[in-house]
Amino acid sequence: QLQLQESGPGLVKPSETLSLTCSVSGGSIRNNNYYWGWIRQSPGKGLEWVGSTFYSGSSFHNPSLKSRVTVSGDTSKNQFSLKLSSVTAADTAVYYCVRLKGSDNYTKIPSLYYMDVWGKGTTVTVSS
Amino acid sequence: ETTLTQSPAFMSATPGDKVIISCKASQDIDDDLNWYQQKPGEAAIFIIQEATTLVPGVPPRFSGSGSGTDFTLTIADIESDDAAYYFCLQHDNFPLTFGGGTNVEIK
Numbered sequence: 001q002l003q004l005q006e007s008g009p010g011l012v013k014p015s016e017t018l019s020l021t022c023s024v025s026g027g028s029i030r031n032n033n034y035y036w037g038w039i040r041q042s043p044g045k046g047l048e049w050v051g052s053t054f055y056s057g058s059s060f061h062n063p064s065l066k067s068r069v070t071v072s073g074d075t076s077k078n079q080f081s082l083k084l085s086s087v088t089a090a091d092t093a094v095y096y097c098v099r100l101k102g103s104d105n106y107t108k109i110p111s112l113y114y115m116d117v118w119g120k121g122t123t124v125t126v127s128s
Numbered sequence: 129e130t131t132l133t134q135s136p137a138f139m140s141a142t143p144g145d146k147v148i149i150s151c152k153a154s155q156d157i158d159d160d161l162n163w164y165q166q167k168p169g170e171a172a173i174f175i176i177q178e179a180t181t182l183v184p185g186v187p188p189r190f191s192g193s194g195s196g197t198d199f200t201l202t203i204a205d206i207e208s209d210d211a212a213y214y215f216c217l218q219h220d221n222f223p224l225t226f227g228g229g230t231n232v233e234i235k
Binding site: 046121 | 164170171172215217220223228
């Protein structure tokens with residue numbers, strides 16, 4: 001059974017870069033059927049899709065985050081990561097790593113793949 | 129960007145009740161809507177895909193309906209284990225967006 005586990009600093013200073021890693025067990029990120037991504041949840045904004053990546057490099061991010069987001073995979077470690085630069089207090093949230101899949105019934109473009117497996121989440125606070 | 133308006137934000141139910149949660153989209157999203165269940169400290173669980181299809185392994189007391197702009201999640205004969213936060217997701221257009229969620233309490 002696939003399991004996802006987030007890790008990274010729980011506290012990040014304003015203007016610095018938030019870096020999180022998702023370790024995948026029970027399956028490989030090197031799989032042509034899935035993308036891998038990040039969702040965040042904050043009391044003020046609710047749930048928000050942050051970004052997604054294919055194991056070999058194709059990636060997308062939420063336009064609301066401008067170009068601050070980098071999501072990438074590391075097949076040697078069976079992990080993928082999130083980097084969010086120039087953070088502010090508004091980036092304080094619980095961050096979840098997820099696996100994304102396409103539809104079983106029709107061909108779906110990867111930027112519209114949806115979550116089928118979630119991690120338990122990790123809390124990140126932005127504060128000096 | 130599609131806005132999903134979910135209601136109610138909170139509800140309290142008694143075991144055996146039928147619970148209905150609504151998710152309304154700001155534009156036509158066909159049947160590209162999923163439902164998820166989240167319990168504190170646990171990974172969210174994928175329960176309904178493409179508006180009406182029960183994800184394998186999910187109890188049949190959960191069902192989904194709707195298309196276009198109006199969708200519902202129904203939990204028939206609710207059990208104490210169903211106490212959780214439920215949320216909808218649209219995957220019809222970019223970027224993916226979520227409903228505001230519903231906290232379901234079991235008395």
